[in-house]
Amino acid sequence: MGDWTVHIVDDDAAVRDSLAFMLAAAGFAVRTYPNGSEFLSVARSLRHSCLLTDLRMPDMSGVELIRRLKAADAALPAIVITGHGDVPMAVEAMKVGASDFIEKPFDDAVLLEAIARATGERNAPAGDGGIADDIVARLDTLTPREVEVFEAVVGGLPNKTIAHALDISPRTVEVHRANVMTKMQARNLPELVRLALAAGYDITSPVRNPINR
Amino acid sequence: MVGGQGVSSSKPFRSFWLAGRHRPLYGLMVAIASVLTVFLLRYALSDVFDDGALFLFFTPTILLAAMFGGIGPGLAAVGLSLIMVMVLEQLVLSREIGLLDFIAFLSVGIAIAWLGEAFLRASIASTTSAEALEEREAQLRTILETAFDAAVVINAEGVIISFNPAAERQFGYRLDEVLGRNVKCLMPEPYHSDHDHYLRRFLETGERRIIGTDRIVVGQKKDGSTFPMKLAVGETKTESWHYFTGFIRDLTEREESAARLEQAHGELARLSRLNEMGEMASMLAHELNQPLAATINYVQGCRILLRDIDNPNAERARAAMDEASRQALRAGDIIRHLREYVVRGGTQKFPESMHTLIEGAAGLALLGSRDQGVRTEFRYMASHDTVIADRVQIQQVLINLMRNALDAMRDTTRRELIVTTRNDGDMRNIVVDVADTGTGIAPETIERLFQPFVTTKSNGIGIGLSISRRIIGIHSGTISVFNNQDGGATFRFILPTLQQMGDSDG
Numbered sequence: 001m002g003d004w005t006v007h008i009v010d011d012d013a014a015v016r017d018s019l020a021f022m023l024a025a026a027g028f029a030v031r032t033y034p035n036g037s038e039f040l041s042v043a044r045s046l047r048h049s050c051l052l053t054d055l056r057m058p059d060m061s062g063v064e065l066i067r068r069l070k071a072a073d074a075a076l077p078a079i080v081i082t083g084h085g086d087v088p089m090a091v092e093a094m095k096v097g098a099s100d101f102i103e104k105p106f107d108d109a110v111l112l113e114a115i116a117r118a119t120g121e122r123n124a125p126a127g128d129g130g131i132a133d134d135i136v137a138r139l140d141t142l143t144p145r146e147v148e149v150f151e152a153v154v155g156g157l158p159n160k161t162i163a164h165a166l167d168i169s170p171r172t173v174e175v176h177r178a179n180v181m182t183k184m185q186a187r188n189l190p191e192l193v194r195l196a197l198a199a200g201y202d203i204t205s206p207v208r209n210p211i212n213r
Numbered sequence: 214m215v216g217g218q219g220v221s222s223s224k225p226f227r228s229f230w231l232a233g234r235h236r237p238l239y240g241l242m243v244a245i246a247s248v249l250t251v252f253l254l255r256y257a258l259s260d261v262f263d264d265g266a267l268f269l270f271f272t273p274t275i276l277l278a279a280m281f282g283g284i285g286p287g288l289a290a291v292g293l294s295l296i297m298v299m300v301l302e303q304l305v306l307s308r309e310i311g312l313l314d315f316i317a318f319l320s321v322g323i324a325i326a327w328l329g330e331a332f333l334r335a336s337i338a339s340t341t342s343a344e345a346l347e348e349r350e351a352q353l354r355t356i357l358e359t360a361f362d363a364a365v366v367i368n369a370e371g372v373i374i375s376f377n378p379a380a381e382r383q384f385g386y387r388l389d390e391v392l393g394r395n396v397k398c399l400m401p402e403p404y405h406s407d408h409d410h411y412l413r414r415f416l417e418t419g420e421r422r423i424i425g426t427d428r429i430v431v432g433q434k435k436d437g438s439t440f441p442m443k444l445a446v447g448e449t450k451t452e453s454w455h456y457f458t459g460f461i462r463d464l465t466e467r468e469e470s471a472a473r474l475e476q477a478h479g480e481l482a483r484l485s486r487l488n489e490m491g492e493m494a495s496m497l498a499h500e501l502n503q504p505l506a507a508t509i510n511y512v513q514g515c516r517i518l519l520r521d522i523d524n525p526n527a528e529r530a531r532a533a534m535d536e537a538s539r540q541a542l543r544a545g546d547i548i549r550h551l552r553e554y555v556v557r558g559g560t561q562k563f564p565e566s567m568h569t570l571i572e573g574a575a576g577l578a579l580l581g582s583r584d585q586g587v588r589t590e591f592r593y594m595a596s597h598d599t600v601i602a603d604r605v606q607i608q609q610v611l612i613n614l615m616r617n618a619l620d621a622m623r624d625t626t627r628r629e630l631i632v633t634t635r636n637d638g639d640m641r642n643i644v645v646d647v648a649d650t651g652t653g654i655a656p657e658t659i660e661r662l663f664q665p666f667v668t669t670k671s672n673g674i675g676i677g678l679s680i681s682r683r684i685i686g687i688h689s690g691t692i693s694v695f696n697n698q699d700g701g702a703t704f705r706f707i708l709p710t711l712q713q714m715g716d717s718d719g
């Protein structure tokens with residue numbers, strides 16, 4: 001992994017520097033940028049690089065940054081970092097091309113694995129061509145209720161809101177959610193989102209949820 | 214007001230009669246006119262009467278003059294009569310009148326004048342008191358009819374002879390249902406049976422149990438239900454009348470409504486606090502997450518650095534760092550749970566009247582503002598004020614805006630808070646303005662005002678406006694602020710009305 005450079009974009013200096021410190025300790029070459037524009041200006045010339053960006057930033061959001069990189073033909077593997085309750089935004093980021101998202105604060109192992117997957121040093125569990133059929137097969141095993149829950153979960157809704165929208169108890173949502181994860185063979189939410197995207201699922205928030213940003 | 218002309222203007226004769234200032238003048242005119250009339254009459258009839266009935270003719274004029282004008286005109290009539298008698302003596306009499314006759318007439322005349330005066334006084338006294346009585350009764354009736362408290366008047370037998378509208382409301386009886394009935398019907402047992410006994414004993418011995426003091430007793434409504442009431446009884450006694458008047462205040466009515474009001478306030482306060490807490494938690498989660506994430510990154514970076522060092526101390530430091538990052542992650546979990554706990558499972562939107570929401574919020578936000586010298590005004594110009602809204606959330610916005618306005622006017626001399634509503638866009642929107650005459654907003658902060666944790670107050674948290682913006686956003690509206698030309702700031706939010714919602718649904 002030594003020949004990969006991780007580019008960190010975050011408006012919060014403490015988060016940016018601490019990430020740089022940790023990734024440098026783990027053996028990566030690291031560059032930091034306080035905002036998206038600065039990274040955009042250097043992005044085209046980069047080789048063997050991976051982007052780690054915050055989602056919420058004042059001038060340009062992480063989603064916007066990834067979109068512009070794509071437009072500038074400078075797309076690179078990207079991981080987005082989110083705060084609490086930002087899952088819908090993270091899903092949005094994955095739709096425009098981010099390979100993963102991580103909820104802050106996180107364990108270093110989670111981040112390192114995400115980077116490894118993004119840089120292709122480790123096989124992604126899903127996403128390649130032939131696998132789509134396999135995912136559709138997994139989707140077929142879900143009950144109608146589980147499909148509803150699946151759609152809501154990858155739409156980024158919290159359990160409480162799903163329960164409210166489907167008029168079932170939060171406890172029942174948890175049970176359905178666990179079943180979905182098992183049947184879809186996903187270990188965590190980003191993986192489930194990836195599977196949904198790989199299956200060609202058009203993730204639009206199925207329940208218009210006003211309280212979540 | 215007794216005897217005043219204004220009061221008795223509907224009775225012109227009496228007002229003339231009682232016109233005290235002019236009374237002697239009128240009396241004098243009466244005296245002159247009547248004496249002259251009698252003189253002419255007697256002169257014309259001199260053939261019939263010959264020498265007789267001379268003084269007798271004039272006595273009525275004295276009484277008349279005195280009755281109209283009192284003793285003065287009465288005496289004037291006596292004097293005039295004497296002169297006329299003397300004239301007649303010259304003109305028609307065949308004999309001279311004896312001195313004794315003159316003296317007799319004079320003394321009888323004076324007596325008659327005095328009698329007339331006495332009659333006048335008595336008559337004035339009786340008229341004025343009759344009028345005053347009538348007036349006082351009218352006043353009393355108005356007071357009783359408009360009184361908040363029930364008033365029940367009974368006679369010495371305990372029979373109801375008056376029952377005001379408040380009593381009708383409190384007891385549920387119509388006036389005609391209780392008039393003439395014993396007051397016992399308004400009391401449950403044991404008062405019901407004991408009342409006759411109480412009344413009789415009071416009339417016999419004068420022993421007071423309740424008269425003149427306030428007491429809390431139990432009343433009974435027409436439907437049989439009972440309620441605690443405060444009772445004060447007054448006594449009215451004359452030669453011919455003996456009344457008791459009971460003033461009754463239904464304690465449940467007032468206390469219940471006060472309690473209900475308090476409860477409603479309490480509920481709104483609680484909900485808005487909860488909502489605010491949720492926002493706080495969510496914002497804290499966001500703000501605390503940053504340093505927390507940084508801490509964990511540093512700790513984990515250190516652990517990686519120590520990974521390959523073969524040294525017992527390095528081994529212990531690694532273990533400590535593992536623990537440190539675990540604890541920091543746990544803090545992150547706590548914040549996450551807190552947030553999930555307070556975030557409600559979706560907003561509860563119903564059709565609500567904006568004007569009602571404003572009043573409810575004002576009741577809470579403006580408590581005690583009058584004491585601060587703040588004048589408030591509500592101008593409801595919107596004819597369509599129904600919005601699809603979460604009541605608590607919109608009231609939270611209104612409370613935030615009104616409280617901010619009060620805060621901004623703390624040190625200004627002019628203190629006016631004006632809330633205006635109007636429709637725009639063909640009734641599809643309602644525009645709510647909360648305007649104050651406070652400090653206004655500095656140009657450099659106006660941009661950041663709606664961001665969390667922006668405050669200029671020593672005790673402020675700076676989340677009120679950011680919450681408000683989020684709530685208005687959830688309701689598909691917009692919120693903005695501008696400084697007023699003549700000082701102070703106006704916060705304006707615009708929400709779609711039911712009209713517009715109906716359109717987009719259909």
Ligand SMILES: Nc1ncnc2c1ncn2[C@@H]1O[C@H](COP(=O)(O)OP(=O)(O)O)[C@@H](O)[C@H]1O
Binds near residue numbers: 617669677
């Ligand atoms: N009506 C107003 N007039 C002047 N300044 C205001 C007004 N309302 C809000 N502000 C400014 O906006 C800041 C943020 O308001 P807010 O978000 O409600 O937080 P807080 O009231 O806790 O300070 C206030 O500290 C104040 O400086």
Ligand SMILES: [Mg+2]
Binds near residue numbers: 613616677678
């Ligand atoms: Mg405030």
